[in-house]
Amino acid sequence: MANLHGYLLLGAMLFGLGLVGFLARRNLIVIFLSAELMLQGVVLNLVGFGRFHRDLDGQAFAGFILVIAAVEAGLGLALAVLLLRRKGTPDVEAWRALRG
Amino acid sequence: MVAVSDSIILWSLYGVLALGAAGLFGLLPGGSDRRKWAGAVVSLAVLVAMIVAGARTMDTDGRATFYFCVFGSLALFGAVRVITHRQPAYSALYFLLVTLAVAGLLVIADAVYLAAGLVIVYTGAIFVTYSFVILLARQGAASPCDSQAREPMAAVAVAFLLVASVASLRTEDPAALMNKQVAAHTLSAAGGGSVFAETAGLDAGPANGREVVKTLLTRHAVAVEVSGVLLLVAMIGASWFARRRSPAAAEEGAKASGRTGSEAAPS
Numbered sequence: 001m002a003n004l005h006g007y008l009l010l011g012a013m014l015f016g017l018g019l020v021g022f023l024a025r026r027n028l029i030v031i032f033l034s035a036e037l038m039l040q041g042v043v044l045n046l047v048g049f050g051r052f053h054r055d056l057d058g059q060a061f062a063g064f065i066l067v068i069a070a071v072e073a074g075l076g077l078a079l080a081v082l083l084l085r086r087k088g089t090p091d092v093e094a095w096r097a098l099r100g
Numbered sequence: 101m102v103a104v105s106d107s108i109i110l111w112s113l114y115g116v117l118a119l120g121a122a123g124l125f126g127l128l129p130g131g132s133d134r135r136k137w138a139g140a141v142v143s144l145a146v147l148v149a150m151i152v153a154g155a156r157t158m159d160t161d162g163r164a165t166f167y168f169c170v171f172g173s174l175a176l177f178g179a180v181r182v183i184t185h186r187q188p189a190y191s192a193l194y195f196l197l198v199t200l201a202v203a204g205l206l207v208i209a210d211a212v213y214l215a216a217g218l219v220i221v222y223t224g225a226i227f228v229t230y231s232f233v234i235l236l237a238r239q240g241a242a243s244p245c246d247s248q249a250r251e252p253m254a255a256v257a258v259a260f261l262l263v264a265s266v267a268s269l270r271t272e273d274p275a276a277l278m279n280k281q282v283a284a285h286t287l288s289a290a291g292g293g294s295v296f297a298e299t300a301g302l303d304a305g306p307a308n309g310r311e312v313v314k315t316l317l318t319r320h321a322v323a324v325e326v327s328g329v330l331l332l333v334a335m336i337g338a339s340w341f342a343r344r345r346s347p348a349a350a351e352e353g354a355k356a357s358g359r360t361g362s363e364a365a366p367s
């Protein structure tokens with residue numbers, strides 16, 4: 001199972017679980033944690049393909065995913081702090097007014 | 101492997117994934133206790149079934165398969181708990197478990213340098229930042245937004261469709277999926293069983309870091325510079341979002357909102 005299919009399937013499952021959390025949870029902090037879960041799934045995909053092709057580009061791309069994850073955590077948590085300060089709750093429903 | 105058994109494998113995989121989706125639906129916050137327990141039992145059964153199925157497909161390297169099953173099931177269990185736990189602090193802790201499990205999976209795939217980077221970045225930087233914000237957000241009682249999921253059925257259905265469509269690649273010939281020459285070479289080296297063969301050409305161990313960095317700084321040098329700029333922009337943006345306004349500006353904003361009866365606009 002520790003082959004390309006295994007890595008693709010596991011990566012897809014992690015991505016899917018993150019997607020469920022991203023769509024279904026209402027706490028902004030948990031939503032951003034779910035987005036990080038999706039990124040971990042992508043890392044598994046990239047490393048699996050990189051190993052399959054026997055070059056290091058997959059690992060290099062996964063390194064960029066780490067950068068994206070750090071950026072996303074910084075910006076996302078700044079948004080969470082903003083929401084907490086304005087509305088006093090981490091619930092994204094508090095920003096319903098933004099809906100068109 | 102003949103086509104019939106391939107389609108049986110595929111459909112049983114769909115079935116297991118659908119069961120997992122149903123279990124996940126039960127586990128998401130918002131349901132009754134009975135639904136939660138039913139979801140927990142179904143999810144656990146699906147996890148066990150996956151471990152058994154993974155262990156049965158032993159390839160040339162049995163030890164790698166064993167560790168893949170261990171770390172893979174840890175990652176899946178942690179991920180389910182991240183999105184179903186009703187307290188964000190525990191979600192973050194389970195996320196740490198997922199990170200460590202994924203690092204283990206990367207070590208199996210000979211990405212030692214990346215595994216170390218993942219642990220350092222996630223546990224050293226991202227997890228600590230999350231902990232601070234969770235501490236900041238903590239209110240006495242559990243927040244109502246943590247005990248109610250938003251459209252759990254639709255979310256689970258979308259994720260199931262996505263994962264099932266990826267899983268349908270399971271039985272496709274890898275040679276048709278990707279570069280034919282590489283695939284043929286890999287398959288012949290593995291005796292047709294495993295897609296990963298022995299890792300000639302990929303350095304594991306201490307040399308892995310040197311090779312990855314060499315790749316980054318030669319073939320992807322521009323991208324490395326751009327990601328540095330991205331980090332800088334994100335830092336500026338985050339401090340702009342989260343800045344606390346000076347008391348005078350806040351007072352002025354409060355006055356303005358008092359006049360208009362709306363939220364104070366960011367100055």
